[in-house]
Amino acid sequence: MNIRAIGFYIGHILRIEGVLLVPALLIALFCHERESLHAFGITILILAVLSMALLSLGRRGPFWKRRRDAENSRFGEGIHAREGFVITALGWIALSLFGAFPFYLSGAIPSFVDCWFETVSGFTTTGATILSEIEGLPNSLLYWRSFTHWIGGMGVLVFLLAIIPMSKGNGETFHLLRAESPGPSVGKLTPTMRHTARLLYAIYVALTVIMIGFLLAGGMPLFDSVVHAFATAGTGGFSIKNASIAAYGSHYLQTVIAVFMVLFGVNFNVFYLILCGRASQALRSEELRTYLGIIFGATFLIALNIQPQFSSLGDAFHHSFFQVSSIMTTTGFSTVDFNLWPEFSRMILIALIIIGACAGSTGGGIKVARVIILWKALKGEMQRMLRPRTVRVVCMDGKQLDSHVIRGVFAYMTGFIAVCLLSFLCISIENYDMETTVTSVLTCIGNVGPGLSIVGPMGNFSHFSIVSKLVLSADMLIGRLEIFPFILLFSPTTWKSRT
Amino acid sequence: MKIVIVGDGKVGYTLTKRLSQEGHDIVVIDNNRSVLLQSQEALDVAVVDGNGASVEVQREAGVGSSDLLIAATSGDETNLLCCMVARKLGCRHTIARVRNPEYDQQTRFLKDELGLSMVINPEKAAALEIFRLLQYPSFLKRDSFAKGSVELVELKIKENNVLANTRLDQFRTLSNVNALVCAVERGGMVSIPKGSFSLQVGDKLTIATDAGDLVRLIKNLGVYTPKAQHVMIIGGSRTAKYLAQRLISSKVKLTIIEKNEKRCQELSETLPEATIVHGNGTEQGLLIEEGIRKMDAVVTLTGMDEENLIVSMFADFIGVPKSVTKINRTEYNNVYENKGIDSIVSPKLLTTNEIIRYVRAMDDTTGGSVVTLYRIVDGKAEALEFSIKNDAPYNNIPLHKLRLKPDILIASIIRARKVIIPSGNDEIRKGDTVIIVTTTDHAIAELRDIFIRDDA
Numbered sequence: 001m002n003i004r005a006i007g008f009y010i011g012h013i014l015r016i017e018g019v020l021l022v023p024a025l026l027i028a029l030f031c032h033e034r035e036s037l038h039a040f041g042i043t044i045l046i047l048a049v050l051s052m053a054l055l056s057l058g059r060r061g062p063f064w065k066r067r068r069d070a071e072n073s074r075f076g077e078g079i080h081a082r083e084g085f086v087i088t089a090l091g092w093i094a095l096s097l098f099g100a101f102p103f104y105l106s107g108a109i110p111s112f113v114d115c116w117f118e119t120v121s122g123f124t125t126t127g128a129t130i131l132s133e134i135e136g137l138p139n140s141l142l143y144w145r146s147f148t149h150w151i152g153g154m155g156v157l158v159f160l161l162a163i164i165p166m167s168k169g170n171g172e173t174f175h176l177l178r179a180e181s182p183g184p185s186v187g188k189l190t191p192t193m194r195h196t197a198r199l200l201y202a203i204y205v206a207l208t209v210i211m212i213g214f215l216l217a218g219g220m221p222l223f224d225s226v227v228h229a230f231a232t233a234g235t236g237g238f239s240i241k242n243a244s245i246a247a248y249g250s251h252y253l254q255t256v257i258a259v260f261m262v263l264f265g266v267n268f269n270v271f272y273l274i275l276c277g278r279a280s281q282a283l284r285s286e287e288l289r290t291y292l293g294i295i296f297g298a299t300f301l302i303a304l305n306i307q308p309q310f311s312s313l314g315d316a317f318h319h320s321f322f323q324v325s326s327i328m329t330t331t332g333f334s335t336v337d338f339n340l341w342p343e344f345s346r347m348i349l350i351a352l353i354i355i356g357a358c359a360g361s362t363g364g365g366i367k368v369a370r371v372i373i374l375w376k377a378l379k380g381e382m383q384r385m386l387r388p389r390t391v392r393v394v395c396m397d398g399k400q401l402d403s404h405v406i407r408g409v410f411a412y413m414t415g416f417i418a419v420c421l422l423s424f425l426c427i428s429i430e431n432y433d434m435e436t437t438v439t440s441v442l443t444c445i446g447n448v449g450p451g452l453s454i455v456g457p458m459g460n461f462s463h464f465s466i467v468s469k470l471v472l473s474a475d476m477l478i479g480r481l482e483i484f485p486f487i488l489l490f491s492p493t494t495w496k497s498r499t
Numbered sequence: 500m501k502i503v504i505v506g507d508g509k510v511g512y513t514l515t516k517r518l519s520q521e522g523h524d525i526v527v528i529d530n531n532r533s534v535l536l537q538s539q540e541a542l543d544v545a546v547v548d549g550n551g552a553s554v555e556v557q558r559e560a561g562v563g564s565s566d567l568l569i570a571a572t573s574g575d576e577t578n579l580l581c582c583m584v585a586r587k588l589g590c591r592h593t594i595a596r597v598r599n600p601e602y603d604q605q606t607r608f609l610k611d612e613l614g615l616s617m618v619i620n621p622e623k624a625a626a627l628e629i630f631r632l633l634q635y636p637s638f639l640k641r642d643s644f645a646k647g648s649v650e651l652v653e654l655k656i657k658e659n660n661v662l663a664n665t666r667l668d669q670f671r672t673l674s675n676v677n678a679l680v681c682a683v684e685r686g687g688m689v690s691i692p693k694g695s696f697s698l699q700v701g702d703k704l705t706i707a708t709d710a711g712d713l714v715r716l717i718k719n720l721g722v723y724t725p726k727a728q729h730v731m732i733i734g735g736s737r738t739a740k741y742l743a744q745r746l747i748s749s750k751v752k753l754t755i756i757e758k759n760e761k762r763c764q765e766l767s768e769t770l771p772e773a774t775i776v777h778g779n780g781t782e783q784g785l786l787i788e789e790g791i792r793k794m795d796a797v798v799t800l801t802g803m804d805e806e807n808l809i810v811s812m813f814a815d816f817i818g819v820p821k822s823v824t825k826i827n828r829t830e831y832n833n834v835y836e837n838k839g840i841d842s843i844v845s846p847k848l849l850t851t852n853e854i855i856r857y858v859r860a861m862d863d864t865t866g867g868s869v870v871t872l873y874r875i876v877d878g879k880a881e882a883l884e885f886s887i888k889n890d891a892p893y894n895n896i897p898l899h900k901l902r903l904k905p906d907i908l909i910a911s912i913i914r915a916r917k918v919i920i921p922s923g924n925d926e927i928r929k930g931d932t933v934i935i936v937t938t939t940d941h942a943i944a945e946l947r948d949i950f951i952r953d954d955a
Contacts, residue, residue, distance in 0.1 A: 081540075190524065190545050191524035
């Protein structure tokens with residue numbers, strides 16, 4: 001295990017977090033919020049000192065200044081797959097840990113476990129909250145809370161790859177991208193990692209800014225627009241209103257948010273292809289078509305099902321669409337209390353929680369791409385049962401899928417189910433009803449936010465015990481990092497020396 | 500620059516690595532996913548899976564908007580087709596690897612009619628390199644600069660050599676030739692030596708000298724070995740054939756040992772002057788029977804690195820003055836040193852070097868930038884050639900007044916076809932060609948990069 005390289009990257013992550021805290025600090029200064037100003041100041045100071053220490057650990061052999069003939073001396077053994085996993089998992093844990101400090105130090109949330117839960121929920125873009133009274137929080141903390149969504153959505157390591165200087169031609173950072181990016185297989189958009197990372201962030205920033213513009217046009221105040229745009233872009237779901245988006249009665253604002261949620265749930269490769277003028281290729285993507293198909297199908301079914309509860313069919317469609325796009329993209333905003341909807345609609349929503357958004361988007365869940373691969377592999381296997389000698393390869397977008405990708409999907413599903421079952425057991429100790437137990441776990445591992453019953457859109461997670469909160473926050477991290485980085489962190493083989 | 504490389508084999512991978520380290524945007528096309536995955540994990544490049552000669556795949560890789568396509572798959576025809584497709588899609592330059600000797604005759608035609616920028620034949624390049632080494636067996640390596648007027652040669656100090664245990668400033672008096680020691684390799688480390696540097700047995704020197712002074716240099720240093728007259732080649736590969744043709748035309752007596760009988764017959768048909776022996780070239784008895792002891796040089800060209808190594812070591816052991824070994828896997832080169840393996844030739848490295856040189860030259864836009872580049876001493880140092888086209892602040896100033904960055908040396912200046920091995924009183928003038936040697940990693944793209952700026 002290459003400790004120095006890990007320290008180096010974690011140090012960078014902490015330094016970036018310190019810089020990202022500055023806008024919140026300025027808001028605290030601007031709004032005269034003394035407690036949070038102190039809290040942010042102290043956190044930034046801690047991060048600065050710690051990151052300096054970690055970076056100096058890694059800097060003994062600055063790896064971009066290495067000599068050609070001493071390629072192996074840089075960072076000892078270099079970064080391999082396992083360092084990639086460990087850096088990702090530890091990086092996210094460190095990020096959440098220090099991100100929780102402002103909440104704790106300002107005294108806004110008294111229990112540190114609650115702060116940790118809230119921050120993990122933020123960075124993993126889950127949006128599950130332990131706060132029952134959101135509007136009482138100072139502005140700067142509200143801002144930081146939503147900003148964590150925005151950072152976590154695209155991923156902090158991707159951000160790191162976009163800005164820190166890397167030695168030319170070195171592909172080791174690919175392990176980082178792979179460990180952090182959601183989806184069954186990861187590809188670069190452009191030849192160099194730096195360029196890819198920058199491009200992803202450029203698309204991300206552009207979409208966010210456009211969305212802020214649309215929200216402002218609908219009469220939402222600037223602060224609210226920015227905060228909600230962050231929460232939508234990261235497909236997070238923290239609102240600054242107790243009643244979530246329902247607090248803004250405007251149909252226009254709700255529609256804007258619903259449409260942008262759908263957009264942020266799309267694989268970013270699609271946007272890249274459209275930018276390159278290859279729109280037809282982008283629109284042929286099987287995943288995109290399935291994703292949109294599921295959204296429309298679910299909207300239609302739920303609208304018909306809930307129609308009696310609304311005055312008009314149009315209203316039913318509006319709320320159905322908003323809720324479907326919010327749950328499918330794993331954002332978790334709500335305009336109505338869907339906990340009161342008929343069982344059929346609630347079941348569809350649970351299915352959407354599990355499926356999640358597209359691979360390579362900011363959304364969570366098991367991803368549409370994986371569902372497609374699983375379905376195709378299943379179909380192939382069933383055919384083989386009937387005609388054992390048929391040869392059938394699994395294709396996607398007209399290309400054969402590698403067997404290791406399919407294997408990875410099966411491993412992912414097994415891991416997913418195992419983690420879910422274990423978490424069900426842990427949460428069931430609380431002795432809530434089955435709905436609460438099951439949906440609280442599913443919504444956390446899928447990075448959605450609201451579940452049903454007690455954890456429904458109008459409820460929150462404050463009733464859970466400390467242990468349950470820790471289990472659920474672990475689920476969120478496991479879900480965001482796609483099961484394995486987090487589990488591998490605790491596997492002894494990961495830490496054994498390479499001998 | 501945007502470069503597409505088709506074929507992720509030995510040459511493809513080495514090229515990808517070198518070019519991506521130089522900061523180019525690389526897309527690799529291959530139809531073997533596992534090698535692509537490996538490249539993607541080790542190098543910062545994009546990969547495309549598929550047949551590189553297909554238009555669809557080339558479009559996906561963005562060949563149309565790229566500056567250069569290099570086709571290095573195992574098939575000559577595939578490579579040529581790749582280049583033709585790329586040209587039609589709008590790629591600016593194309594390079595194809597073509598190794599079949601039958602196509603070798605039509606290189607000119609391929610370039611002119613199919614619009615290829617460069618056709619490269621690794622075996623032929625290796626044969627030429629070996630031939631050059633056999634002309635001056637004393638040198639481990641030779642690289643020529645400035646259209647052949649300057650040579651950078653590698654020399655190892657053996658025991659009882661006049662240079663052993665002398666200071667470097669005595670080099671000129673000892674050699675009595677216009678020559679300069681540019682780099683010394685000792686124990687795997689390369690340094691650019693100062694006058695007070697003391698030479699030892701086992702040091703490998705890189706010497707810059709006028710091409711016309713090579714013979715005098717080795718005679719004065721007492722390491723003269725006459726041009727090889729009797730050469731034995733183990734392995735009748737394509738390289739062997741190219742080499743044999745050249746050696747025969749310069750009247751060298753040649754023995755080729757080849758395992759495959761059919762191949763022996765082919766060789767005997769095309770090379771009637773050579774003695775073709777059918778047998779296993781790694782068999783000691785056979786080697787001795789065929790007179791390996793009396794050979795001036797042994798060249799091992801079988802397809803197996805291990806066989807080549809062991810036969811070369813044996814040749815050195817029984818006292819053959821010169822052996823040249825073909826090695827494909829170059830990452831172990833440090834291990835072979837001092838094991839009787841002096842000159843190593845690697846078709847893969849030769850090919851990549853030649854292509855990299857071409858790429859660097861493509862980049863050349865302003866005066867004073869690199870014309871050619873050679874990696875010397877196993878890639879641990881670089882020799883760069885610049886031509887001074889414009890007036891520059893460093894022109895016409897005696898060198899001792901200019902301050903060079905550390906680890907950089909001006910090896911020679913070529914003015915009006917005359918080679919100047921510079922001393923402190925020489926100066927760089929407009930129109931000169933300048934060769935520098937450096938061990939730094941700082942990319943040197945222009946000549947002014949080598950000086951310490953005074954304005955700072």
